[in-house]
Every structure is written in structure tokens, then in C-alpha cells.
Amino acid sequence: MTIQPFKLERYFARYEFSVKYLLSSSDCESLGMDELFGMAAPESRALWDGLKLGYTESQGHPLLRAEVAKLYQRILAENVLIAAPEEAIFVAMQTLLQPGEHAIAVSPTYQSLYEIARSIGCHVTPWPLQSTPAGWALDIQQLEASITDKTRLLVLNFPNNPTGYLPSHQEFDDILSLARKHNLTVFSDEMYRLLESDTGLRLPSLADAYENGIALSGLSKSFALPGLRIGWLVSQRSDLIPHWLAFKDYTTICNSAPSEILGIIALQNTARIVQRNLDIIRENTAIATAFFAQHSDKFACHLPKAGSIAFPEWHGPGTIEQLAQGLLDQQGVMIVPGHLFDIPGKHFRIGLGRKNFGEALEKVDLYLEMRI
Ligand SMILES: Cc1ncc(COP(=O)(O)O)c(C=O)c1O
Structure with missing residues (x-):
């Protein structure tokens, strides 16, 4: 590779x-650590005090997955894979794409969201955010014009890194209608979700809104805990988890035991x-x-x-x-x-x-x- x-x-x-x-x-x-422990319920603190530093469940601690699932409407603990956020992008792309396929990725964005696809041998078309006098904007017609019969994956990242761009609810719905029309799988990097200045602006997670969608999130940005290296992939598509697990055996196999418990404490205090x-x-x-x-x-x-x-x-x-x-x-x-x-x-x-x-x-x- x-x-x-x-x-x-x-x-x-x-x-x-x-x-x-x-x-x-x-x-x-x-x-x-002091701030996080200050928020811990006695049962979670007991998980920490009694923790053994062994290997952990590859898919993620069941309690951690249950806490993650609470952030979504249509996601159960069994639809969650815990992995470091960057690892999760790597695992998802490796299992969603084949050489020769076409992907479209919002641009600019975090490099791994398109570079891994390229390394697999996919052609990636950027869907450019435009700088307009009113702020950053996306052109949905340009997205539709980029879709070919080889297009397999659309990669979104809202709120966007680096522009901070967040589409309106209407624009988000329009993107999903287009994805449905062309039968696209959509990968949505939602690492900065929950940090909306007004909750009315918050978009639904793609994992809830789209039956063929995968959402990435994690504790690094909105939860201010990047050192835990805890993130997750969620999807209504239960067929994906075995593929992710099979691939994760070649990355970290499982997550850090202390990080998982600290992650449970964080999510209980979202x-x-x-x-x-x-x-x-x-x-x-x-x-x-x-x-x-x-x-x-x-x-x-x-x-x-x-x-x-x-x-x-x-x-x-x-x-x-x-x-x-x-x-x-x-x-x-x-x-x-x-x-x-x-x-x-x-x-x-x-x-x-x-x-x-x-x-x-x-x-x-x-x-x-x-x-x-
Ligand atoms: C949009 C986006 N996705 C994923 C990641 C990866 O997160 P982490 O560095 O915690 O693995 C980042 C980190 O900057 C990011 O900005």
C-alpha cells in the first residue's frame, strides 16, 4: 500500500x-483527569477502581457502546464499533471501497477522508466548498454533476474541518435525496457535531437520517478528550460490523481498557x-x-x-x-x-x-x- x-x-x-x-x-x-473523575457516578468510578488491564472486547466495551447508542435515535449498542477516530476512518474506507471505484468528498476536509480512498486505487472527486461574501457554501448541482455510474461513496464532514461550514436542514435533506436517488453509500464525519452555537442548527446524525449511511464521531473534539483515542462508527446497516471487526484485527485489535472506562464517564456527562x-x-x-x-x-x-x-x-x-x-x-x-x-x-x-x-x-x- x-x-x-x-x-x-x-x-x-x-x-x-x-x-x-x-x-x-x-x-x-x-x-x-480530576475534572473527569469529578463527574463520575459511583458505579463508573467503581469500574475504574476495579479495572484489570487486559485485552478488551474488539467491538468495544458493551457499556461504552450503550452510552454511544444513546446519542442516536436508530442505533443500538450492537450497531457501534469503538476505535480511535482516525483508525475508524481507515477501517471504514478499507471495507467500503474497492480499487477502481469512484468517491466524492467534500473539500476542503480532513485529509484521510479522501487520501485513504485514493491509496486503495479509487478516483476521488472533490466537492468544493465555495467562499462567498455570505460565507462558505456548497453547490448541490455540482455534486449531482460529479456522480457517475462508478460512484460508490459520498464523504461528508459537517461541521466541516477546516471551514466550520454547516449546511441548513434543507440542504442536508437535499444531499440525502440525491444520495438516495443515486443509491450512494454516505460516510459522514461528525467529529464536531454537538458543538452548534444553537441546538436548532444541529443536523440529525447521518446514521439516523440515512439507511445506507455511516457516521463517525468520537471524544477528541466535542468532548475535549483526544488523548483517550476513543471514537466510533455507527450505522443502521448491521452487515458492516463483521467487516469492520475483521479489518480491525490488523490495526489495534481492541481499545485501551482505561480509555474505555474514561469514555463511559465522559458520555454519561455529555x-x-x-x-x-x-x-x-x-x-x-x-x-x-x-x-x-x-x-x-x-x-x-x-x-x-x-x-x-x-x-x-x-x-x-x-x-x-x-x-x-x-x-x-x-x-x-x-x-x-x-x-x-x-x-x-x-x-x-x-x-x-x-x-x-x-x-x-x-x-x-x-x-x-x-x-x-
Ligand atoms: C474531521 C476530523 N475527522 C477525524 C479526525 C481524527 O480524530 P483523531 O485525531 O482523534 O483520531 C480529526 C482530527 O483532527 C478531524 O478533524
């Missing part, structure tokens, strides 16, 4: 643990954890709004209605790579240029979920004052 390097992950590997201000992180401020993260995002969105208003000559930015990331555009002098390097060298601030998402030009990602977001923007402010 040959696969292209994961550009974003290689970039993070260079800076994530050495740079002070990670202005482009997509996850929310990580929860600590509302509280999500609210904590939304509060951080709301506060940072207000800071970002003021910053971009103050620098409207240098940036264009549509702050998202959902998720923890945005994809502003640099309108100042030089390339976005030059700005990124200058911020790194002179202020210890890391931003992710858009080319890491295969987007040429001057976009860059910012993360709204970290507690030092305001401090990081102050450093950007300083840089702009000194340099521009």
Missing part, C-alpha cells in the same frame, strides 16, 4: 509540543462537557469577532455557527506561508496554512476551543503592529 503523507499531521508533529501558542488546534481545551466547550468557544468567538473587526483590512473571516474551527483569509502582504513562519519565529504562534488542506491561496485555520486563544491573538496583534 502506498499513501501520501498526511500533510496536516506532519505539520503538527513538527510544532505541537514545542510551540507555545497553537492558534490552529481543532480540539477544545483538554479535560483533566451535556455538561459539551456546555463547557461551547462556553469556551463562545468566549473565543467574541474575541475573534473583535480582532477581525479591528483588522478588517488584513483578514476576511466568517466565524462558524458550529464546531471549534474557522478558516479566515489573509489579505495582508506576502503569502500565508510567510505569515505563518513569521508568527512562529517571532511570537511562538502556530497557524495552519490552507495548502495543508489542498487549498491554494491565503486561507489558514484557527481553533476556537483553547483557553489561551485570546493570548495567542494578542501575539498576532503584536506581530502585525511590528511587521506590517
Whole structure:
């Protein structure tokens, strides 16, 4: 198997643990063990205290799968596979696609959502998000025009990484009608779901809304627990689980025992954890709004209605790579240029979920004052 390097992950590997201000992180401020244990019901705490560090059930701890199933309307614990989120994408793509098939993936998005398909020998057509004066937008007619008789899979990612784009309920329904009409399997990366600024904006999970759909979610973003490496695939299609399990025997076989118990505790406190993260995002969105208003000559930015990331555009002098390097060298601030998402030009990602977001923007402010 040959696969292209994961550009974003290689970039993070260079800076994530050495740079002070990670202005482009997509996850929310990580929860600590003390915070999580502070929420644990006595029965879950007892699971932790009595935990033996053996191998675990390949599909995932039954209690963890039951907690995941509660997030959905039409999903039972037996329809859930627990795996690290990135692993789950790998396993799903390997089992859904064959060489020579065609896939369509919303673009930009997280690289593995299309790169794994390419590595299998599939042709992938991007379905591009357009930057319009009113914000990011998708053209459904363009999607229909891309569908051929070889198209097997449509890959969605809403709220989108990196733009923060979330379709309306009507647009989501239109996408599903098209998928039904063309008998497409749909894979929906919902890692940032639950982080809507208004619950009225929240789309149903694809796993509930579409009988031939697979949804990915996990604890890394909306639950602020990326270090647990816990995610899940869910689908109404029960025929998929045996294929996923057979493939997972060649990745991790099973999940980390401590992470599964901590995951149960987190999911039993979903509302509280999500609210904590939304509060951080709301506060940072207000800071970002003021910053971009103050620098409207240098940036264009549509702050998202959902998720923890945005994809502003640099309108100042030089390339976005030059700005990124200058911020790194002179202020210890890391931003992710858009080319890491295969987007040429001057976009860059910012993360709204970290507690030092305001401090990081102050450093950007300083840089702009000194340099521009
Ligand atoms: C859209 C999306 N999907 C999947 C993942 C993978 O999550 P993890 O890094 O926890 O495996 C990420 C991580 O950034 C992501 O942004």
C-alpha cells in the first residue's frame, strides 16, 4: 500500500509540543483527569477502581457502546464499533471501497477522508466548498454533476474541518435525496457535531437520517478528550460490523481498557462537557469577532455557527506561508496554512476551543503592529 503523507499531521508533529501558542488546534481545551473523575457516578468510578488491564472486547466495551447508542435515535449498542477516530476512518474506507471505484468528498476536509480512498486505487472527486461574501457554501448541482455510474461513496464532514461550514436542514435533506436517488453509500464525519452555537442548527446524525449511511464521531473534539483515542462508527446497516471487526484485527485489535472506562464517564456527562466547550468557544468567538473587526483590512473571516474551527483569509502582504513562519519565529504562534488542506491561496485555520486563544491573538496583534 502506498499513501501520501498526511500533510496536516506532519505539520503538527513538527510544532505541537514545542510551540507555545497553537492558534490552529481543532480540539477544545483538554479535560483533566480530576475534572473527569469529578463527574463520575459511583458505579463508573467503581469500574475504574476495579479495572484489570487486559485485552478488551474488539467491538468495544458493551457499556461504552450503550452510552454511544444513546446519542442516536436508530442505533443500538450492537450497531457501534469503538476505535480511535482516525483508525475508524481507515477501517471504514478499507471495507467500503474497492480499487477502481469512484468517491466524492467534500473539500476542503480532513485529509484521510479522501487520501485513504485514493491509496486503495479509487478516483476521488472533490466537492468544493465555495467562499462567498455570505460565507462558505456548497453547490448541490455540482455534486449531482460529479456522480457517475462508478460512484460508490459520498464523504461528508459537517461541521466541516477546516471551514466550520454547516449546511441548513434543507440542504442536508437535499444531499440525502440525491444520495438516495443515486443509491450512494454516505460516510459522514461528525467529529464536531454537538458543538452548534444553537441546538436548532444541529443536523440529525447521518446514521439516523440515512439507511445506507455511516457516521463517525468520537471524544477528541466535542468532548475535549483526544488523548483517550476513543471514537466510533455507527450505522443502521448491521452487515458492516463483521467487516469492520475483521479489518480491525490488523490495526489495534481492541481499545485501551482505561480509555474505555474514561469514555463511559465522559458520555454519561455529555451535556455538561459539551456546555463547557461551547462556553469556551463562545468566549473565543467574541474575541475573534473583535480582532477581525479591528483588522478588517488584513483578514476576511466568517466565524462558524458550529464546531471549534474557522478558516479566515489573509489579505495582508506576502503569502500565508510567510505569515505563518513569521508568527512562529517571532511570537511562538502556530497557524495552519490552507495548502495543508489542498487549498491554494491565503486561507489558514484557527481553533476556537483553547483557553489561551485570546493570548495567542494578542501575539498576532503584536506581530502585525511590528511587521506590517
Ligand atoms: C474531521 C476530523 N475527522 C477525524 C479526525 C481524527 O480524530 P483523531 O485525531 O482523534 O483520531 C480529526 C482530527 O483532527 C478531524 O478533524
